[in-house]
Amino acid sequence: MTQNIQKPKIQIIAILFCLIILHGTPAFAQEQKKPNVLFILVDDYGWKDVGVYGSSFYETPNIDRLAKNGIKFNNAYTASPVCSPTRASIMTGKYPSKIYNTDWFGAPQPWNYNNHWTKDKPLIPADYSPNMALKEFTLAEAFKDAGYKTFFAGKWHLGENEEYWPEKQGFDINIGGNDKGAPNTGKKYFSPYDNPQMKNGPEGEYLPYRLAQETATFIDENKENPFFAYLSFYSVHTPLMTTEELELKYLRKRSKMNLTDEFEPEYANMNRTTQAHAVYAGMVEAMDTAVGMVLESLEKNNLLENTIIVFFSDNGGLSTAEGSPTSNLPLRAGKGWLYEGGIRVPLIISWKDHIRKGTESNVPVISIDFYPTLIELAGLSKSFKGNGEMDGVSLEPILLGTNEKIPREALFWHYPHYGNQGGNPGSVIQEDGWKLTYFYEDERIELYNLNIDLGEKNNMALAETKKAAYLKDKLMIWLKDTKAAFPTSNIR
Numbered sequence: 001m002t003q004n005i006q007k008p009k010i011q012i013i014a015i016l017f018c019l020i021i022l023h024g025t026p027a028f029a030q031e032q033k034k035p036n037v038l039f040i041l042v043d044d045y046g047w048k049d050v051g052v053y054g055s056s057f058y059e060t061p062n063i064d065r066l067a068k069n070g071i072k073f074n075n076a077y078t079a080s081p082v083c084s085p086t087r088a089s090i091m092t093g094k095y096p097s098k099i100y101n102t103d104w105f106g107a108p109q110p111w112n113y114n115n116h117w118t119k120d121k122p123l124i125p126a127d128y129s130p131n132m133a134l135k136e137f138t139l140a141e142a143f144k145d146a147g148y149k150t151f152f153a154g155k156w157h158l159g160e161n162e163e164y165w166p167e168k169q170g171f172d173i174n175i176g177g178n179d180k181g182a183p184n185t186g187k188k189y190f191s192p193y194d195n196p197q198m199k200n201g202p203e204g205e206y207l208p209y210r211l212a213q214e215t216a217t218f219i220d221e222n223k224e225n226p227f228f229a230y231l232s233f234y235s236v237h238t239p240l241m242t243t244e245e246l247e248l249k250y251l252r253k254r255s256k257m258n259l260t261d262e263f264e265p266e267y268a269n270m271n272r273t274t275q276a277h278a279v280y281a282g283m284v285e286a287m288d289t290a291v292g293m294v295l296e297s298l299e300k301n302n303l304l305e306n307t308i309i310v311f312f313s314d315n316g317g318l319s320t321a322e323g324s325p326t327s328n329l330p331l332r333a334g335k336g337w338l339y340e341g342g343i344r345v346p347l348i349i350s351w352k353d354h355i356r357k358g359t360e361s362n363v364p365v366i367s368i369d370f371y372p373t374l375i376e377l378a379g380l381s382k383s384f385k386g387n388g389e390m391d392g393v394s395l396e397p398i399l400l401g402t403n404e405k406i407p408r409e410a411l412f413w414h415y416p417h418y419g420n421q422g423g424n425p426g427s428v429i430q431e432d433g434w435k436l437t438y439f440y441e442d443e444r445i446e447l448y449n450l451n452i453d454l455g456e457k458n459n460m461a462l463a464e465t466k467k468a469a470y471l472k473d474k475l476m477i478w479l480k481d482t483k484a485a486f487p488t489s490n491i492r
Contacts (some may be wrong), residue, residue: 046317062292070350081342093371093390141172212290242282278324336419368392
């Protein structure tokens with residue numbers, strides 16, 4: 001009796017096996033669902049503002065958990081010390097100097113500097129384009145072209161009018177993205193927001209929670225389809241605003257830890273050296289809670305195994321102006337400066353069961369790398385139309401553990417502008433831990449060995465003349481190749 005029951009089963013299995021051999025894998029087995037991508041971008045979030053990066057004052061359990069389930073990069077950089085250029089570099093895979101997006105959109109131009117605070121500076125800042133060009137085939141357009149549903153929520157700041165906003169740059173859905181660099185209308189971080197691209201919520205609704213909920217809803221509604229979701233927080237940019245509950249919590253924590261506000265000189269500015277700002281800490285926790293809301297949506301829908309998650313910031317923490325709410329120590333200075341505090345930021349990438357879990361990488365990486373990396377991880381590189389000559393390189397070997405090296409010799413920065421936070425126009429090259437900065441006001445060179453001097457305290461330009469000359473020559477060649485725009489003399 002037992003033999004009579006099993007025999008047909010064996011025959012069926014044999015027939016299926018023959019079909020596979022003769023005709024290949026059945027269609028249902030051939031189909032491999034494309035991985036989703038969730039890109040989380042925080043505004044003005046410093047390298048030291050995360051628990052896993054060393055903060056003892058801010059509480060970031062959800063971001064910390066993300067790091068435990070992925071790779072934490074210790075030497076991750078933004079392409080600029082201010083927001084718009086970095087955001088453009090993520091979308092295009094190109095250095096800001098190549099696409100003339102070198103300053104935040106709305107900053108002074110050479111033709112209107114007389115009406116701006118830079119009018120008495122030694123240099124007139126270089127010109128820049130206040131729009132990310134429509135001719136660029138953006139990261140969102142690449143995913144949309146591959147059949148992905150694309151979603152944007154939060155701060156865009158990549159175009160001066162609606163012709164350059166997310167809907168025109170590859171996103172099917174746009175919640176809150178426009179020309180604004182901060183929530184500076186309505187009740188700002190609280191509803192009513194007075195944001196034409198986002199309906200007001202209930203009175204007093206907190207913006208980071210709203211953006212997270214919109215993202216979670218999108219995930220819920222698109223769990224059966226591949227998606228590219230870009231959650232771009234307005235947090236933790238000024239204005240400094242949090243809930244009364246969170247502010248009170250951190251005022252108590254500050255007192256319990258005996259923390260005080262401490263500063264040190266940074267040229268004409270004062271640089272914060274302690275993390276002790278209660279309102280900013282509340283903003284950090286609220287943003288982290290919002291991240292947790294989105295991760296919970298992925299988990300609830302069983303999408304963690306099929307979603308690549310990137311967590312990043314658009315520039316360093318604000319430490320020398322506009323309230324100076326955070327400290328980036330041991331890094332020097334902060335947002336608006338070409339020192340490490342202005343360009344080195346937290347980066348965590350996670351993809352359950354694919355990317356190495358709970359690991360760290362010391363390889364220098366930069367925001368131009370996201371485009372080629374995500375295209376390759378998602379398996380789109382073979383059918384990819386391309387976006388001209390991208391400057392970034394794929395981080396796939398690091399992420400999948402096949403190689404800790406990537407094909408690149410040096411990183412570059414070009415910021416031919418005055419930062420609102422005190423920084424001066426300059427250009428930078430970093431190679432093998434050596435960092436050279438060329439300042440345009442007085443043609444000064446600063447050279448630091450970051451391997452032994454992370455705080456950039458010991459300028460070695462005079463002691464290492466050959467190294468300085470080599471790096472400067474290489475920097476100048478790169479600037480010429482990218483057709484970079486330069487500041488000009490303000491002699492009257």
